Amino acid sequence: MVAADSEGPSDPGVRMFRRQRSIPLRGSAAALSNNLSVLQLPVCNLTHFGVVHGPSAQLLSVAPEGVPLAQRQLHAKEGAGVSSPLITQVHWCALPFRVLLVLTSHRGIQMYESDGSVMVYWHALDSRDASPVQAMFARGIASCGHFICVGMWSGRVLVFDIPAKGPNIVLSEELAGHPTSVTDIASEPAQEQDCMADVVTADDSGLLCVWRSGPEFKLLTRIPGFGVPCTSVQLWKGIAAVGYGNGQVRLYETSTGALHVQINAHARAICALDLAPEVGKLLSAAEDTFVHIWKLSKRTESGCTEVEHCHGECVPDTQVCGARFCDPSGSSFAVTGYDLAEILTFSSE
Amino acid sequence: MSVRALPLLFLNLGGEMLYILDQRLRAQNIPGDKARRVLHDIILTMFNKSFIEELLKPQELYSKKALRTIYDRLAHASIMKLNQASMDKLYDLMTMALKYQVLLCPRPKDVLLVTFNHLDTIKGLIQDNPALLHLVDETLRQLIEVYGGLSAGEFQLIRQTLLTFFQDLHIRVSLFLKDKVQNSNGRFVLPVSGPVPWGIEVPGLIRMFDNKGEEVRRVEFPHGGNYVTAPKEGSFEVYGDRVLKLGTNMYSVNRPVETHTSGTSKNLSSQAQQSIAPNPLAKEELNFLAKLMGGMEIKKTSGPEPGFRLNLFTTDEEEEQAALTRPEELSHEVVNIQATQDQQRNQELARIMGEFEVMDQPRWSASKGDDLLAMMDEL
Numbered sequence: 001m002v003a004a005d006s007e008g009p010s011d012p013g014v015r016m017f018r019r020q021r022s023i024p025l026r027g028s029a030a031a032l033s034n035n036l037s038v039l040q041l042p043v044c045n046l047t048h049f050g051v052v053h054g055p056s057a058q059l060l061s062v063a064p065e066g067v068p069l070a071q072r073q074l075h076a077k078e079g080a081g082v083s084s085p086l087i088t089q090v091h092w093c094a095l096p097f098r099v100l101l102v103l104t105s106h107r108g109i110q111m112y113e114s115d116g117s118v119m120v121y122w123h124a125l126d127s128r129d130a131s132p133v134q135a136m137f138a139r140g141i142a143s144c145g146h147f148i149c150v151g152m153w154s155g156r157v158l159v160f161d162i163p164a165k166g167p168n169i170v171l172s173e174e175l176a177g178h179p180t181s182v183t184d185i186a187s188e189p190a191q192e193q194d195c196m197a198d199v200v201t202a203d204d205s206g207l208l209c210v211w212r213s214g215p216e217f218k219l220l221t222r223i224p225g226f227g228v229p230c231t232s233v234q235l236w237k238g239i240a241a242v243g244y245g246n247g248q249v250r251l252y253e254t255s256t257g258a259l260h261v262q263i264n265a266h267a268r269a270i271c272a273l274d275l276a277p278e279v280g281k282l283l284s285a286a287e288d289t290f291v292h293i294w295k296l297s298k299r300t301e302s303g304c305t306e307v308e309h310c311h312g313e314c315v316p317d318t319q320v321c322g323a324r325f326c327d328p329s330g331s332s333f334a335v336t337g338y339d340l341a342e343i344l345t346f347s348s349e
Numbered sequence: 350m351s352v353r354a355l356p357l358l359f360l361n362l363g364g365e366m367l368y369i370l371d372q373r374l375r376a377q378n379i380p381g382d383k384a385r386r387v388l389h390d391i392i393l394t395m396f397n398k399s400f401i402e403e404l405l406k407p408q409e410l411y412s413k414k415a416l417r418t419i420y421d422r423l424a425h426a427s428i429m430k431l432n433q434a435s436m437d438k439l440y441d442l443m444t445m446a447l448k449y450q451v452l453l454c455p456r457p458k459d460v461l462l463v464t465f466n467h468l469d470t471i472k473g474l475i476q477d478n479p480a481l482l483h484l485v486d487e488t489l490r491q492l493i494e495v496y497g498g499l500s501a502g503e504f505q506l507i508r509q510t511l512l513t514f515f516q517d518l519h520i521r522v523s524l525f526l527k528d529k530v531q532n533s534n535g536r537f538v539l540p541v542s543g544p545v546p547w548g549i550e551v552p553g554l555i556r557m558f559d560n561k562g563e564e565v566r567r568v569e570f571p572h573g574g575n576y577v578t579a580p581k582e583g584s585f586e587v588y589g590d591r592v593l594k595l596g597t598n599m600y601s602v603n604r605p606v607e608t609h610t611s612g613t614s615k616n617l618s619s620q621a622q623q624s625i626a627p628n629p630l631a632k633e634e635l636n637f638l639a640k641l642m643g644g645m646e647i648k649k650t651s652g653p654e655p656g657f658r659l660n661l662f663t664t665d666e667e668e669e670q671a672a673l674t675r676p677e678e679l680s681h682e683v684v685n686i687q688a689t690q691d692q693q694r695n696q697e698l699a700r701i702m703g704e705f706e707v708m709d710q711p712r713w714s715a716s717k718g719d720d721l722l723a724m725m726d727e728l
Contacts, residue, residue, distance in 0.1 A: 031512035054513060086350055086513065106350065133407045135352050135506075180502060204502025228548075229502035245457075245501055246549045253560070261557050264550040267541075267576050269457075269505065288552075289539050290573055307555055309570035317532065317539045319452065339516055339536070
């Protein structure tokens with residue numbers, strides 16, 4: 001059901017989205033934020049999808065037209081503890097020479113080769129850090145250059161140095177900057193001279209930390225929250241696009257921390273944001289059953305950022321928990337929902 | 350995931366149980382004094398001070414089996430007995446009602462208001478008993494103490510934890526189907542109209558600012574829903590208008606409630622795996638049950654008060670039929686406690702079982718520990 005299309009004249013070609021064939025899942029999607037990862041492989045005309053079910057996550061590889069080819073289930077590594085550990089997130093990290101699949105859980109961090117066939121690294125959460133009043137978990141995954149950053153329940157961000165191949169992954173740094181649990185991390189390739197920031201981390205209090213990556217990460221800016229958790233974050237041309245628990249999407253200039261855009265986008269908590277960076281498209285999905293697509297543009301003269309609404313889609317009776325673009329031009333996207341055992345896909349082509 | 354979800358799960362499920370039992374007791378024309386006795390005994394057990402204390406300690410959410418065992422116990426805390434089929438139906442109704450309430454909570458923090466609604470309504474059932482009222486008020490105060498200071502992020506985690514517990518349950522409840530809050534495929538309707546949650550703005554506005562923070566432009570966009578602003582916030586005090594209706598008694602209108610257990614979602618493979626696989630968590634769950642039920646004082650039935658059987662169905666034949674046709678994957682197995690060599694655990698269980706009033710004739714033998722475990726097995 002199409003919610004609404006805006007009248008914007010700028011991109012008439014990408015306005016009408018149609019429901020495509022759904023991709024069945026072995027297990028339903030869990031009620032988490034950012035619960036869909038997509039790896040586009042245009043060279044072999046395949047798309048990989050990753051969805052967390054609970055104690056397991058499912059990886060699917062899909063041919064064009066949504067034809068599922070192969071699937072694999074990964075489980076959280078057991079450790080000390082009462083019940084089966086739950087996975088918090090699964091995410092593909094594209095690095096300069098390889099792609100790794102990272103899985104975070106209540107026990108630790110697992111890294112696999114991109115098809116999930118071989119685990120190349122395991123990092124257990126330190127039980128000495130455990131607090132009796134808070135659950136331990138890792139959550140928030142992003143790659144930046146040859147680093148992979150992973151957030152923790154404590155607010156710390158672990159930075160792993162990834163070699164071009166092989167399992168010699170090393171914990172390079174632990175970043176302190178967040179007083180509460182990390183929710184999401186975003187990064188973008190280092191831009192022109194003035195855009196030094198290339199990593200943004202977010203937490204449950206809504207605080208954002210802007211970093212410059214390197215052998216030692218440098219904290220550049222802190223953008224305070226306003227009492228609402230930040231659930232998802234993206235980075236585009238030095239602009240942090242942030243989704244909050246109150247349904248708002250905000251865009252901040254990372255070098256100054258200035259608020260450029262505030263959108264009352266959704267009626268419930270936002271669960272996912274995604275970017276099609278080449279075309280400046282932003283996707284927001286929330287627990288209110290809606291997915292919205294926005295066009296971002298940066299006015300170099302004024303330094304302002306503009307946002308235009310392109311498309312809204314309602315996924316009836318579905319508490320959306322993940323959403324991603326499926327191609328670089330942002331003309332197709334996929335959605336997961338709590339309790340839904342399929343990936344819904346939409347395309348405007 | 351969250352270590353604060355268990356009390357909310359337990360108290361809300363318990364509240365739903367009381368609503369359903371209250372309705373069935375009236376529907377089955379159980380004499381008023383007996384019905385009152387049953388409800389009072391269950392409430393007394395549920396809100397026992399040391400039990401609540403144990404419950405409120407930060408801990409992980411345990412398995413469905415462990416929870417089900419507690420409710421079996423709770424339902425039999427008085428002179429009332431339920432057959433397996435009725436207990437299954439009771440538990441189905443309790444879980445689907447709470448799943449609906451958690452899913453439809455406007456804000457994650459509103460799960461607390463749902464809990465307060467349950468407790469407020471429970472207080473309505475025991476107006477004539479000041480001691481019981483005090484117990485429930487005490488629990489309210491402790492909840493406010495524990496949850497009052499939690500952040501929005503922590504409530505979001507609690508909500509996600511509760512939703513994980515209810516994942517893949519799609520039992521159709523005729524009351525929900527009639528009220529059109531549940532679809533025929535078992536999924537709940539998520540409305541896109543009405544008031545937005547407290548603290549959220551009605552969607553539809555884009556505001557753009559310059560580097561000095563001055564608003565330079567505002568544009569409206571079609572957001573697709575039909576929302577209005579929230580009228581007011583519910584009260585999180587011991588007494589107050591909760592505003593939210595979720596968690597209030599939907600059975601107060603005397604309508605028969607049926608569940609459809611056939612034709613539920615085919616994606617029960619994960620559920621089935623959970624109940625068929627041997628329970629490797631028996632030790633930890635046993636520990637949990639021991640601790641929790643250790644604080645659960647079961648009132649001893651004094652005098653010649655005869656017990657009675659409550660039927661959740663309209664006839665005995667219906668109840669028998671339901672027992673025969675219940676799909677395998679929905680069998681709510683109770684924790685199968687394997688005999689353990691652990692001396693300490695045996696002693697702990699012995700202490701607990703000593704406090705329980707067992708309705709059936711107990712089989713005593715020389716080895717008390719083994720027999721107590723065997724009795725628990727019979728649950």
